[in-house]
Amino acid sequence: MxxxxxxxxxxxxxxxxxxxxxxxxxxxxxxxxxxxxxxxxxxxxxxxxxxxxxxxxxxxxxxxxxxxxxxxxxxxxxxxxxxxxxxxxxxxxxxxxxxxxRGFTGAMKRWNFSGGPAEHGHRFGRRTGSIGNAEWPGRVMKGKKMPGQYxxxxxxxxxxxxxxxxxxxxxxxxxxxxxxxxxxxxxxxxx
CATH class of the missing domain: 2.40.30 (Elongation Factor Tu (Ef-tu); domain 3)
Known part of the structure; x- marks a missing residue:
């Protein structure tokens, strides 16, 4: 029921x-x-x-x-x-x-990524990082954990x-x- x-x-x-x-x-x-x-x-x-x-x-x-x-x-x-x-x-x-x-959120909030180091001189921060593959298959795979609607x-x-x-x-x-x-x-x- x-x-x-x-x-x-x-x-x-x-x-x-x-x-x-x-x-x-x-x-x-x-x-x-x-x-x-x-x-x-x-x-x-x-x-x-x-x-x-x-x-x-x-x-x-x-x-x-x-x-x-x-x-x-x-x-x-x-x-x-x-x-x-x-x-x-x-x-x-x-x-x-x-x-x-929660609207459009970054990868850290959406997928619980840890992020980069917080020391001086780095540029990684709260970004996703590298998402691509080598020459083959030469594309981003489906289902890749990226920023988006959460x-x-x-x-x-x-x-x-x-x-x-x-x-x-x-x-x-x-x-x-x-x-x-x-x-x-x-x-x-x-x-």
Whole structure:
């Protein structure tokens, strides 16, 4: 079963020894249409409305606060509020979020290169260094670790659930989850 969640942030348990935990809030969602293996789910997002979204809301006759639609695997057999009982019984979840985008970065930051010596008289510094080959093959090989776009990619991590607060719809999972605080992602029950 899948759910749309918002990353609240990180905290820790008060047990000894304490464990780092990430808090995820399950967003309010409505199941609009149930197919064989998946369902169309509407959820609340801070994004602007457009004609296409208004048409979807009219088609499924839901309120205007639900302004995003996505296809998920759900436990529901019919349209209505999303069923949270699988989360209460789950032990492990798979969280998929978009990592923080760091823009165009150099090779040292992107690939954890050590760089050159920091003494007087050198010109190496934070540069990549030599990237080419000899006369054969006479080109830079594909996949060479070079400066470029770093972050802003999808990342999935399996986490153990410590607790699930059904009233406030908050999941506490052991360890970290990719993405900035406040970012939206998906959570799938793995076990």
């Amino acid at each position: 899948e759910y749309i969640v918002e990353k609240i942030g990180m905290s820790r348990t008060i047990t000894v020894p304490s464990k780092p935990v990430t808090l995820l809030r399950v967003l309010d969602a409505k199941v609009c249409e149930v197919n064989e293996n998946s369902a169309i789910v509407a959820y609340k997002s801070g994004k602007k409305m457009n004609k296409a979204i208004e048409g979807q809301q009219k088609k499924y006759s839901i309120s205007s606060e639900f302004n995003r639609f996505v296809t998920l695997e759900v436990a529901n057999s019919e349209a209505g509020d999303i069923d949270l009982t699988p989360l209460a019984e789950a032990k492990v979840i798979k969280a998929t979020f978009t990592t923080k985008g 972050g802003n990619t999808q990342n999935s991590v399996k986490n153990e659930i410590i607790s699930f607060d059904a009233e406030n719809k908050i999941i506490a999972v052991v360890g970290s989850v990719s993405g900035a605080n406040g970012s939206l992602g998906r959570v799938k029950v793995a076990k």
